[in-house]
Amino acid sequence: MQLGMIGLGRMGANMVIRAMKAGHDCHVFDTHAEAVDGLVAKGAKGSTDLKTFVDGLDKPRAIWMMVPAGAVDAVIAELTPLLDTGDIIIDGGNSYYHDDIRRAGELKDKGIHYVDVGVSGGVWGLDRGYCMMIGGEDDVVARLDPIFKTLAPGVDEAPRTPGATGEPSTAENGYLHCGPNGAGHYVKMVHNGIEYGIMAAYAEGLNILHHGNIGKTTQTTDAETTPLRNPEYYQYDINLPEVAEVWRRGSVIGSWLLDLTASALRKSPDLANFEGRVSDSGEGRWTLLAAIDEGVPAPVISSALFSRFASRGNAEFADKLMSAMRFEFGGHLEKKD
């Protein structure tokens, strides 16, 4: 089918390439001419002029935006006057699902359909395919099925779950219509919240192994430090790259994130290229906001998020305050190391 793509960064461009390989008719738009040219060279129709791009599409149009979350509203504002009743705008970025609900309402008044798609797969999606979580009206989402099917990994990417028989569901192909508008990004948001928790679980465990030789170093004993009572239990110099590797086969904790961990540790066992300032790009925060609104405990996901906050120095004032209290009640001076 025909698809228009706005935003030809790494994600958008790769999705177009994957779609064209499957024979879809792709039209592309970006303000950067090189990005457009690159895809035109691969068979897309392209323009750096939005109106030209829109006019080149058959009605009802299907236009997929793959732009930063912060830019979506501006793109929609520019795009809407050029569209006609029945056209579809798809937001494949990392929007907050609250925004999806608002936008769908605003566009509905103009007769334009809105579909929110949470996309996972990152830089690997071109080859692996993209996992897509979709929110929108039933018939509109159904109309886009050929595109979703192409972009998704397909059922062969993983063994079928025991009990799954017959024609694979779309979920088994790697895409799912999760519900009305916002549902796609809502599910994707929670997906990322889970991702935070899993990443932190590996990171904590490997950090514990990393300190497994602490018994080899001389322990300070003073009023500010509790001595290690049993240094004989902490005499291990664990080879972390090899540990990450061994867990990849046959263990209960095998995962794609573990594969990536093994890759990172193979490149640099001490991760010297990183300072440990871990960014968060919103979804983890939003997952927690939802948990709090719903009254659902999320101690693991919150711990993972707060670890990121702390990694960027945001606990500093709290830490100073605890040291200050210790000084007040016990005259304890901070140890400088």
Add this chain to the structure above:
Amino acid sequence: MQLGMIGLGRMGANMVIRAMKAGHDCHVFDTHAEAVDGLVAKGAKGSTDLKTFVDGLDKPRAIWMMVPAGAVDAVIAELTPLLDTGDIIIDGGNSYYHDDIRRAGELKDKGIHYVDVGVSGGVWGLDRGYCMMIGGEDDVVARLDPIFKTLAPGVDEAPRTPGATGEPSTAENGYLHCGPNGAGHYVKMVHNGIEYGIMAAYAEGLNILHHGNIGKTTQTTDAETTPLRNPEYYQYDINLPEVAEVWRRGSVIGSWLLDLTASALRKSPDLANFEGRVSDSGEGRWTLLAAIDEGVPAPVISSALFSRFASRGNAEFADKLMSAMRFEFGGHLEKKD
């Protein structure tokens, strides 16, 4: 090579079967005659008499114990008088690595070698192979390499990590000599701690999705309850079995535990067979003890462990106390539902 196996439960029996398929000479012991007979019928030599079993093995013997952690010391006590200098005892169960260090020391005085092997793979190992983390003396572990290689999944179980070339390491085959005695169970312990964290991350996230329709129910507004300010954001009836399925292909959070989650939810979307009393079998606790000794933060793993404790009702007194305080300072009565 020749291997003696003590303990023919699900794990031990399956390991023997996997070893025999690869041509190893397996001798088995169990106090349950049927367990022994079952494997004898498949080609093992077997006995329900420990001395007969031991005497049937060539020296230096290699005897693998696959018994509950609580029974290991008793088995060793019974076994040791029957052994000779140079024999090897392998503990493949879930021992605490502190015990490994103690046992290795005790057995060393008698000229007997001890090897600790943390085994992951559970009921699936027969087919998938077992991931093994090994602690012990270099030459002793090396002597057992043929058995480890057979029991392990092998390099083909997962794509090689980018950058890995040449002859696959043992880790790439699914087994790793992690260090001196205790190192095997130490790494396996942390492995399970990570497992707790990952499981809880999925569980929390899916629970958040499970409550995604909370805005559809009428909200109580009273002094004890904060009303949901934006019920319009919580109108989603998410199909959890399908969500678990869609995440299995192409997403960042694909994993074997997710595969199992999809399987469980496919069988029963509301998990009606479970009450939610989650057991813990030691490794998560020990992982935390190590983190605390090492001074390493482990908020995710601890949160996961504490959630299990709470699931079994162990927070009850603390909860009563918080209600009691609320009554004292504000006259707040508990809401019965």
Add this chain to the structure above:
Amino acid sequence: MQLGMIGLGRMGANMVIRAMKAGHDCHVFDTHAEAVDGLVAKGAKGSTDLKTFVDGLDKPRAIWMMVPAGAVDAVIAELTPLLDTGDIIIDGGNSYYHDDIRRAGELKDKGIHYVDVGVSGGVWGLDRGYCMMIGGEDDVVARLDPIFKTLAPGVDEAPRTPGATGEPSTAENGYLHCGPNGAGHYVKMVHNGIEYGIMAAYAEGLNILHHGNIGKTTQTTDAETTPLRNPEYYQYDINLPEVAEVWRRGSVIGSWLLDLTASALRKSPDLANFEGRVSDSGEGRWTLLAAIDEGVPAPVISSALFSRFASRGNAEFADKLMSAMRFEFGGHLEKKD
């Protein structure tokens, strides 16, 4: 000075009584005639008719609302048409500070001033005085100073902080103008978040003591349960009411909440009147939302909030899922107790 009070529940009525004792001219309104009559008998002027109440006040009026957070907007809507430019509305309830900012903006257009006051002290405030955190315009807050000073505990309620000399600040008297509109409830919100954390700290600690005799009970040993390795360390039957009492004098953790804990445990050492379903009334949630927006780690406050969520059964689906995973990978059945 003259003060109008709307809402004569426990808090509002007591505040009026405290104000009248200090000679303030109090006018009261409530839809419940008995509530009005009770205070009229003590010297207030009162009405069950809002217009009569408003007309009885001198301009510019100062009207304090002490109504449930959920009712504030309705009261303001009814009240506003009766007011004149320059009048002041004070919200002394538990409003979300976002609402304060909105209301202040709306009222400003009508020439009416809005002051938000977070009040701590609960049922004890009549005697102890009320701790007040105030948000609003400088001159408006200053105009209300006589009332704040009367309602506050006064400097003698606690020893002055070392270094504090001269005329006590309003903070030392127990009330503080924290900033522009919303600042009062913002500080009060965080105050309550801290309260959640402190309450949970006591509750956890006392729960640990409560289980200090776990070594006296026979321990199950099975594949689902790790045995207690050192039961000799858990042979203590701790007298919790006495422990709470002893900590009240001379210890680092003395506090008003501990006083209340001692009181609750004295009444009932096993807290049999409580089930342990701990309510939360909003401020803890909002504190976390602020922490997340600000990127500030709040692991203690979030843990305390999530414990309350879990105490009400909201972790159930997550717990079932963890049990289901354990069944899938290891065939583990849930232990029913």
Add this chain to the structure above:
Amino acid sequence: MQLGMIGLGRMGANMVIRAMKAGHDCHVFDTHAEAVDGLVAKGAKGSTDLKTFVDGLDKPRAIWMMVPAGAVDAVIAELTPLLDTGDIIIDGGNSYYHDDIRRAGELKDKGIHYVDVGVSGGVWGLDRGYCMMIGGEDDVVARLDPIFKTLAPGVDEAPRTPGATGEPSTAENGYLHCGPNGAGHYVKMVHNGIEYGIMAAYAEGLNILHHGNIGKTTQTTDAETTPLRNPEYYQYDINLPEVAEVWRRGSVIGSWLLDLTASALRKSPDLANFEGRVSDSGEGRWTLLAAIDEGVPAPVISSALFSRFASRGNAEFADKLMSAMRFEFGGHLEKKD
């Protein structure tokens, strides 16, 4: 009564002074002559020779050790040969209660009694009195009652709990015989665990207030950063010293730790003398070990402990690993600030 004191640091010396003021006959020992001389000048009998010190005491002796936890065993080893059957050794330091149980057993074989006393009060105890949690044999603890009564704050230090009438209990005076050996330090250990939680609750809350003006700064918007959606809610420059002060009177979260917080913030609102490397001296760790052994959730106390670990940089490797994973799956580079 007569008391021998070993260890004349700040705590030990002040306890002797408090005891002498009440007329007790104090003998003191320390290897530092000046410390001994200082107390002799105040009326103690003293020596820098241990045998002289011991011989000067009437049998059965009562000898209180106030030395670092790491030195207790050495002092006991030196002291024991000089003692006689029926003598009492009191450990008033911060020993791990496991050690108390071991020591009491070892000394019992020699006919010497052991009493463990957890002491709270820090540098303030001389004036406020010391809160004491005591473990030991009934008659031995009873024999020491005059000393405990003197060192304790006394009932007047806090209002009696409602319902407490008649002769105040020892707990109401500030000391409690908690149970057999180890019980004193066990209760003190949990006391300190609670202290960690409370300190962190204040620190987190005040840190949230500290960032209450984050909406005033320009927000970065890029793929690594989620923008603050509502900067208008974060426009507050909160005066933290005044906030700590106002909470001291009439609020629910008044406490001695809050008094100290107010004092610290008054000295330096930005706490510039502290780097935020928060030490932990053992009791918090041990509290968690007990919680884990008992199967009791302690998310708040563990969060507080882990925050201290992280404040000292111990999360660094875990943080690097999370950044490395982000780079692997999404090409995300770390933001340097």
